[in-house]
Amino acid sequence: MEATELLKKHNLRKTATRTEVLKEYLSAGKALSHAELESKLGEHFDRVTLYRTLNSFEEKGLLHKVYDETGTVRFSLCSDHCDVSSHEDDHVHFHCTKCGNSYCLDLxxxxxxxxxxxxxxxxxxxxxxxxxxxxxx
Amino acid sequence: MEATELLKKHNLRKTATRTEVLKEYLSAGKALSHAELESKLGEHFDRVTLYRTLNSFEEKGLLHKVYDETGTVRFSLCSDHCDVSSHEDDHVHFHCTKCGNSYCLDLxxxxxxxxxxxxxxxxxxxxxxxxxxxxxx
DNA sequence: CATATAATGAAACTTTGTTGCATTTACTTT
DNA sequence: AAAGTAAATGCAACAAAGTTTCATTATATG
Structure with a gap:
C-alpha cells in the first residue's frame, strides 16, 4: 500500500514529514530507529517532529516496536490488519548483534x-x- | 549464595559498591535498572561506578539483561551455571506494562x-x- | 474559503550513558 | 606485614536520547 493511502486509513493527516517517514519504512525492509531515520532524512525534518511522528504511527497501528538488548527502540511496519484498537504483531524478530539491524521474521x-x-x-x-x-x- | 562468595566465584574483586549492588539483586526478586539501583542505594555510590559495575557483572555472568518495549535495560541475577564463557539465560521474562517491573519466569x-x-x-x-x-x- | 483542530519547529531541559584521568583500593608476592 | 601492581573508583566533562512548552503553520472539514 502507498504512503498517502496508509495515512488516510489510519486517520492521520497527510504531512510532508509523515509521508517521507512512511516511505522510508515501506522501502527499508528492516526496523528503523529514530536516529537512523534522522540520518536518512538529513536535516530536512525536525528531531522532535520525528519522535512525535513515530509515536503517533505506533499508536495508530502503522508501526510496531522492535527492541533489543542494546536498549535501542526501533519500529517496523505493521501488517494490514493492525489499527488503533489492536496491534497483532505476533511474529518473531531477528537482531544481528554485529550490524545492529533488526528484521521481522515470517514466523x-x-x-x-x-x-x-x-x-x-x-x-x-x-x-x-x-x-x-x-x-x- | 552470598555476595562475597559470588564475587570470588566470578573473579571480581570485592568492593563496597559491588557488594551492595549484589545484595540488592539477591533480595530484589525482580530485574533492576541502573536508575532503580541509584535510587535504592542513595547518594553513596557514584553513577559511573554503578554503570561499570553492572557492565562487569553482566560480562562475568552474574547478571543478564532484561529489556522491554520502553527501551529500559534492566538486569537480573543469572542462575548458578552462568559465567564469562557461557550465559544460558534461556527462560521467558514477564514485563508489567503498568508498574514497569520485570521478572524472570521459570519457563x-x-x-x-x-x-x-x-x-x-x-x-x-x-x-x-x-x-x-x-x-x- | 473560513475555521477548528492538529502538526510543526525551535528552545530549553532532563535523563541516560560514555570517556579520560588522577586517585584510591584490593589482591598478590615476597 | 609491607610493597608493588593491576584494577576499581570518583569526578568532570561530554555525548546521546528523549521530553515539554509554546508560538506558528498547515490540514481537513463543513
Missing amino acids: PIPEMNLPKDLMINDVYMVANGICKTCQRA | PIPEMNLPKDLMINDVYMVANGICKTCQRA
Whole structure:
C-alpha cells in the first residue's frame, strides 16, 4: 500500500514529514530507529517532529516496536490488519548483534503455558545472532 | 549464595559498591535498572561506578539483561551455571506494562524452526501484561 | 474559503550513558 | 606485614536520547 493511502486509513493527516517517514519504512525492509531515520532524512525534518511522528504511527497501528538488548527502540511496519484498537504483531524478530539491524521474521510466536495469575497482553520474541550479510563479511 | 562468595566465584574483586549492588539483586526478586539501583542505594555510590559495575557483572555472568518495549535495560541475577564463557539465560521474562517491573519466569523458551541462513546465538522472550499486584490495584 | 483542530519547529531541559584521568583500593608476592 | 601492581573508583566533562512548552503553520472539514 502507498504512503498517502496508509495515512488516510489510519486517520492521520497527510504531512510532508509523515509521508517521507512512511516511505522510508515501506522501502527499508528492516526496523528503523529514530536516529537512523534522522540520518536518512538529513536535516530536512525536525528531531522532535520525528519522535512525535513515530509515536503517533505506533499508536495508530502503522508501526510496531522492535527492541533489543542494546536498549535501542526501533519500529517496523505493521501488517494490514493492525489499527488503533489492536496491534497483532505476533511474529518473531531477528537482531544481528554485529550490524545492529533488526528484521521481522515470517514466523509466528510459539504457544506456551504462562502463569495464570498474570494477565498477558502480548508476547515479544527476538532471536539474536549474525545475519547473512555479516556472516560473509 | 552470598555476595562475597559470588564475587570470588566470578573473579571480581570485592568492593563496597559491588557488594551492595549484589545484595540488592539477591533480595530484589525482580530485574533492576541502573536508575532503580541509584535510587535504592542513595547518594553513596557514584553513577559511573554503578554503570561499570553492572557492565562487569553482566560480562562475568552474574547478571543478564532484561529489556522491554520502553527501551529500559534492566538486569537480573543469572542462575548458578552462568559465567564469562557461557550465559544460558534461556527462560521467558514477564514485563508489567503498568508498574514497569520485570521478572524472570521459570519457563523455558519454546523451540522453533528459525531460518537456516541466520546464525542464532540466543533467543529472548518477554510476555507483556499486568502483574498480580497491579491487577488488584 | 473560513475555521477548528492538529502538526510543526525551535528552545530549553532532563535523563541516560560514555570517556579520560588522577586517585584510591584490593589482591598478590615476597 | 609491607610493597608493588593491576584494577576499581570518583569526578568532570561530554555525548546521546528523549521530553515539554509554546508560538506558528498547515490540514481537513463543513
